[in-house]
Amino acid sequence: MPGIVNCPKEAIMPVKDALEALSGxxxxxxxxxxxxxxxxxxxxxxxxxxxxxxxxxxxLKDLEMNLLVSRKVLDTFPPTVEYSWTDHSRTLGKLIHELQSWGKLHRKKIIEG
Known part of the structure; x- marks a missing residue:
């Protein structure tokens, strides 16, 4: 992959930002x-x-702070709280799909030795 070895700081910062929002x-x-x-x-x-x-x-609070989760309190007794994706989190769909695919491949590779 071109550009991976000698990455300038401008190329590293977006990755660090993404990892900070999704880490753990x-x-x-x-x-x-x-x-x-x-x-x-x-x-x-x-x-x-x-x-x-x-x-x-x-x-959930971290994800909400990063605009990746929406928290809605319903007017019920006792109050009901629902969580959902935001428009911003929908931009992660392709990335999550790729992680799932790679995870399946990785698991198979590890099991097979």
């Missing part, structure tokens, strides 16, 4: 869960699996 074990799995529609907190937790409520809450 949970953000992309949360976005994958929400890619299939609006969900409540417990629905996301169940789909992602293995995440604590505290961590899910933190990651």
């Amino acid at each position: 074990k949970w953000k992309i799995p949360i976005l994958v869960s929400l890619s299939r529609g609006t969900k409540r907190f417990k629905e996301i937790s169940k789909e992602v699996g293995g995440i604590t409520d505290k961590m899910l809450s933190k990651e």
Whole structure:
């Protein structure tokens, strides 16, 4: 790939920004869960699996701050909160699909040795 070895700072900063917005074990799995529609907190937790409520809450706040998740409080008793993708997070669709494809290939490669 041309340009990877001697990258100027201008080429590195956008990658760092992207990694900052999506870093960690949970953000992309949360976005994958929400890619299939609006969900409540417990629905996301169940789909992602293995995440604590505290961590899910933190990651959702981070994703909301980065305009990747929308939080809507419904006028019910008790209040219902729903999370969904934003227009901005939809721009990640191709990237997430590529990560899924590469992840399948990587898993197969590791299992086969």
